[in-house]
Amino acid sequence: MKVGLFVPCYVDMFHPETGIATLELLERFGLSVEYPVDQTCCGQPMTNTGCEREAAKTEELFVRNFGKYDYIVTPSGSCTNQVRNNMTAIEQTDAVKHVRSRTYELVEFLHDVLKVDAFPWAEFPHRVALHNNCNTLRNLRIASMSERREEPFSKPKALLGMVKGIEFADLTRPDECCGFGGTFSVFEEGVSAKMGQDKVTDQLKSGAEYVTSSDSSCMMHQEGCARRMGANLKYIHIAQILNGARA
C-alpha cells in the first residue's frame, strides 16, 4: 500500500508538528508513506468563496502530486471533504476520480481502512475536549450528529479511547460550529470571533486541559481566541496524541 501524505497549507505553515506526527504515526503501521514536496493546497479557499475557476490550477496540481498513490491521507477532514466532494473545477478524468475517491482524513483512514485496534505507545493522562470540524462531522460523517436521530458513534473518540489515561470533557454544545469557516474567519470576522469565544468558553466550562481535533484549522482559530481571552487551554492535533505525544 503506497500512501501519499498531504499536509494542508496551514498545517505546513503553522503546525509542522502535526504533519510530522501524521507521518510517524502512519509509518508505525508499516506503511510506505511519501510526501510529494511540490504540494500546496486542496483549493478549498477559492471553492468555498465560490471562485471555482480560480481553484482549477490548484486542483490540477493536487492531482499531479497525488495521482500515483493507493491512498492519500491528510490530517484534515475539511481538506478531505474538498477533494472528495467538491473538487469539481477540473475535468473529471480517471486520475481525478482516483484521487478524489482515495483521499482520506487521518482518523477515518485509521478507523475504516487500517482498522486500528491499539495504540500501545500512546498515553495521554489529561482531560481532553474533542472538537469535530463541521465538514468532518457532517460531510465525512466521522461521528453521529446531534441534529439527527441516529445511533451515537464517534470515530475519533473510538481511537482516542485506546489511549492510556485519557479522560474526556463534555461540551454543552459539542456540534456547534466554532466559527472558523475558512475565509469566513476573515470576511465575517466579527461573528467568527464571537463564535470562537463562545466555543472557548464552553471548553473552559468543561474543565478540559486540552482540546483536540482532527482539524488544525478550527483549532488555530480557537487557540487564537483562547490566547486573546487569556484562557488556560492547550490545543493539540489528534495525530500527536495518537502518535504518543505526552503533553
Add this chain to the structure above:
Amino acid sequence: MTAELHEELTDPHGEHLDHGAASSPPLKSRISEPQPRGAKIRGNRPVDQSEAANRFMAATEHEAMHDARLWDLRQKRDKEMHGIEEWEELRNLASSIKEHTLSKLDYYLELFEKNATANGIKVHWAKDGAEHNAIVLEILRSRGVERLIKSKSMLTEECGFREFMAHNNVEVIETDLGERIQQLDDEAPSHVVVPAVHKLRTDVASVFAKTIGSDPDNADAHYLTECQREATRPLILSAQAGMTGGNFVVAETGTFVVCTNEGNADLSANTPPLHIASIGIEKLIPGLNELPVFIRLLSRSALGSPITQYTSHFRGPREGGEMHVVLVDNGRSERLGMEKFWPGLKCIRCGACMNTCPVFRRSGGLSYGATYAGPIGLIIDPTFNVHKYRNLPYSSTMNGSCTNVCPVKINIHEQIADWRKTLAGEGEISPVKKVMMKAAGEVLASPVVYRASLPLGRSALRHLPHFMLYNKLNTWGRKRDIPETPKQTFNEWYRKNRKSQSEGEKS
C-alpha cells in the same frame, strides 16, 4: 409564541411548569440596553449583514438572550425528535411529498381551485406582490372595509402588504403578539416563527409605552400581554375583514390549514364576515393523508412542541360570509425552474434552520436586511434580488446544521455553496473577495511562488501570508491572536529529515 411563564407557575412538587413544552425559561434583563436595529438598507446596494451583526453583538445583553432563547428551541426540538422513532422517515416522506407536489404543481393548483370553488371559496391568482396587493385592495374597497385584522404571514412581508395598505387608507392590525410588537415598532419580523425574538422584554415595554400607553417601567410579560390584549381586542371586534396565511393547502379537498399557537388566525378569520387568505403557490399538498406528516414535523421542528395549539382547517365561507384565497407566485415559478435552487420551495417556514444557525443566533434576524433571514434566507433572498442580497450567502460557515434540522430535507448548506458559485460566475461578488481569490488561486497553483510567499519566523513579518491578507485588513488579529510561525515548515522539515526519500521520489 407564548410569553415567558412566571416563577409562581409551578406544579404541586414545585417544578416549573413547562407550558406545552413550547415556552422557554424566563430570561431576565437587569440592564436596559437599547435594542440594536437591523441592516442599513441603501436602495439596491448590497446589504452588509456583517455590519448589522457586529452592532447586534455589541449589544451583549441582546445577543446573549437571543442565542440562549433560540438554542433552547433547538434543544427542545432535539428532545421531540428523540421521542419519535420514525423521525428520519418522516423527514424523507415530507421531502418526497413536497417534491412530488412541486413537480406537478400546475395540476394540484388547478385541482385545488376546482375543489375550493366548489366549496364556495373565491380563488384569485396573483403573479407578484403588486398584483396580490391590488387584488386584496379591490376586495376590501368594494366592500367598504377600513380595518383589516390579520395573522402572521411571511408572504405578505414579501409583498410589502402593510405599507401598501397604509398608503391606501386601510388600517391593518396584526393579531400575532410578536408580529403586533414588530408592527408597533415599525420593524420587520426577525424570525419566521418568533418575529420579536430579538427583543428583550424591556424593549417591548418601551414600544408599548410609546404606542399603547403602558407603564414604561413595567416589563412583566403578563402585564405587557394583557395591555396588548386590552388595546387590540376592540380593534379585532370592529374589523370588517380578516386575513390569514396558510401553512398547507390541500388540493383534493379544496381546503387550507393554518397553524398558530395564539389562536389569532381563528380570531382573524372568524370574527369579521370576510376572510381573505394569502398563500404562496408552493404550499400545496395533494391530500389530507399527507397532512399529518407535516403537522407532526412542523411544531416539533419550530418550537420543540408536539403540535401547535391550534391547527385550523378552513373549508369554506360560513353562512352569510365570504372566503377568498389569493394564490401568489411572486418569483416561485421562476425558482421552480432553477436547477440548483428549486428545493428551497419545499420550505414549510418552521424556522428550525434559524434556531440552529450559529451565525443567525449571534447576528439577529434583522441583520440580513431581507424578508427571509438565516440559512433559508441565504438561499431564497437572492432569487428576489441577486445584487442586493449577493453578500448573504457568505454569512454562513457552511457547517451544515441547518440541513440536518430541516424537516423537509432542503440541502441548505449545499445551496449556499452553489449560490456562491453562481454569484461569482455572474460577477456578483465583492471586488475584495474576487481579487483575493484570484491571487490565492495563482499562488497556490505554483509550488515555487507559494513557498516564496510564506512568512516564517525568519521574516520580520510574523503574520499570515500575503495572499490571505490581500485586502490589507488584518481582520484575523482584531479579536484573535495570530498563530506563531514555527522555525520551519513541514516541507522544510521533510526535506531536511527525509531528504533521501523526497529525492528518490523526484527522480
